[in-house]
Amino acid sequence: MKKLFGVTTAMTTPFDNSGAIDYSALEQQTEFLIQKGVNCLYPCGTTGEMYLCSAEEREKIAETVVKKAAGRVPVFIHVGAMTQEETIRLAKHAHAIGADGIGVVTPSYFTVHHRAMVEYYKTVCQSVPKDFPVYAYAIPQLAHNGLSCEVLDEICKACPNLVGIKYSYPDMSQLLKYKRVNNGNFSVVFGADHLFLPALVMGCDGTVSGCSGPFPEVFVEVYKQYKAGNMEAARIAQDKANDLVWLMKSGADISIFKNLLTMRGIPGGHVRKPLLDLTEEELATLKEQVAQYL
Numbered sequence: 001m002k003k004l005f006g007v008t009t010a011m012t013t014p015f016d017n018s019g020a021i022d023y024s025a026l027e028q029q030t031e032f033l034i035q036k037g038v039n040c041l042y043p044c045g046t047t048g049e050m051y052l053c054s055a056e057e058r059e060k061i062a063e064t065v066v067k068k069a070a071g072r073v074p075v076f077i078h079v080g081a082m083t084q085e086e087t088i089r090l091a092k093h094a095h096a097i098g099a100d101g102i103g104v105v106t107p108s109y110f111t112v113h114h115r116a117m118v119e120y121y122k123t124v125c126q127s128v129p130k131d132f133p134v135y136a137y138a139i140p141q142l143a144h145n146g147l148s149c150e151v152l153d154e155i156c157k158a159c160p161n162l163v164g165i166k167y168s169y170p171d172m173s174q175l176l177k178y179k180r181v182n183n184g185n186f187s188v189v190f191g192a193d194h195l196f197l198p199a200l201v202m203g204c205d206g207t208v209s210g211c212s213g214p215f216p217e218v219f220v221e222v223y224k225q226y227k228a229g230n231m232e233a234a235r236i237a238q239d240k241a242n243d244l245v246w247l248m249k250s251g252a253d254i255s256i257f258k259n260l261l262t263m264r265g266i267p268g269g270h271v272r273k274p275l276l277d278l279t280e281e282e283l284a285t286l287k288e289q290v291a292q293y294l
Contacts, residue, residue, distance in 0.1 A: 001133040002074055002100045003163055003187045003205060006039030007219045010047040010191075010210040012257050013061060014269025021057055023064050025267040029213075030068040032266045036216040038073065039206065039223070041065055042103065044090075045078035046139060046168075047210035047251060051108075052272040055086050059093050066097050080105030080137060084120060088127045091134075101133035103166055103208075108143040117147070118154050125159035134161050139168040139191065149177050156182040163187050166208045170195055179203055193219070193245045197238040200226050210251040214260035214268075215244050215293065247289055259283060263294060 011033070014025035026043075033041060043065045044050045044058050053061070062077045069075050077099045079090035087104060094102045104124055106112065112120070125134050136155075140146040147165065155162050164187025165178055172195070178188045179202070190199035193211040196219065200206070212219040218241040225234035248256050255278045258268030270277050278286065 001131055001161065001163055003133065004040050004042075004074070004076060004101075004135065004166070004189045004208065006206040006223045007037075007212050007216065008040035008042050008076070008189060008206055008208045009033050009038045009212045009216060010045045010208050011041060011043040011065065012210075012213055012254060012261065012268065013043070013048045013053065013272075014258065014267060015272050016269060019270075019272055021053075021061065022267065022269050023060065025269055026061065026064050027068045028266050029261065030065050032264075033213070033216055034069065034072055037220040038212060038216050040074045040076060041069060042076050042078060042208050045103065045137075045208070046105075046142065047213065047254060047257065048078070049254065049272055049275070050078060050080070051082065052275070055081070055089060058090055062090075062094055062099060063097050066099050074100040076101040076103055076133075076135065078103040078105065078137065082108065084123065087124055091124055091128050095128045095132050101135065101163075102128070103135040103137045105137040105139060106143045106145040106147060108145070110144075112145045114148070114151055117145070117151050121151075121155045121162065122158050125155065125162050128161070130161050132161055133163045134159070135164045135166050135187070135189070136162065137166045137168070141169055149181050152178070152181045152186070156186070164189065164205070166191060168192065168208070172198065172202065175199065175204065176202060193250065194242045196241065197222055197226060197234055210257060211241075211245045211248050213257050214248070214264060218244060244293060253278070256286060259286060260290060263287070263290065
């Protein structure tokens with residue numbers, strides 16, 4: 001089964017002035033990322049404002065990216081939703097359109113304990129073929145619920161298509177524990193952009209990175225130099241990436257990503273309410289801060 005690796009970009013969703021999705025801009029973003037050398041694409045995740053989109057919109061986003069990518073890079077669709085029924089609907093749709101796999105965030109807001117978490121992931125994994133890869137997605141600082149290694153081990157015993165986890169909290173100790181799930185046969189990709197190189201050194205397969213959207217080149221360079229064994233060059237590339245990560249506030253304001261894409265010639269569009277675009281003053285400051293990188 002395919003697995004995520006290297007630089008997997010968590011894509012943004014471009015909305016126009018009326019709040020509608022700009023699918024042409026989404027196609028341009030897809031092409032931009034592929035041309036810049038990212039290894040995989042990951043639409044409809046946190047960076048893609050997934051909870052602000054309807055199931056129908058998410059299906060069309062997935063179709064747009066898969067069609068435009070045309071097999072040139074793997075596309076894993078994030079399908080986690082607020083209800084189990086919608087998550088299963090989106091999982092089945094991702095398989096039907098030829099996506100390479102899916103990511104599934106933990107249930108959100110309500111506290112979900114061990115048994116319920118196991119049943120949730122088993123049900124989602126078993127709703128698609130056994131050879132269709134699934135990544136669990138843990139982002140406890142936003143979703144409220146975390147994922148324990150015990151839960152993951154139990155799911156893996158019943159679901160061979162649970163191949164890994166996207167972990168988006170900067171806890172390196174937990175990262176190492178996840179590497180031991182399923183007797184060490186478990187893919188781990190990290191979502192803390194500023195720790196990409198340390199995560200690779202610790203045995204992770206790569207990053208799922210929102211910050212790589214506007215500036216994919218610097219993250220691609222980190223991975224390229226690491227794979228070539230040029231650790232000093234990789235460290236220098238990570239330092240440059242970190243300058244940009246902190247400039248982009250580590251993804252805390254998705255409007256920053258979208259405005260930077262626009263500055264690079266790719267229409268980034270707007271965020272969807274209740275999120276708000278940058279003010280004119282904030283945008284002017286961003287342009288000044290990023291000028292040396294454009």
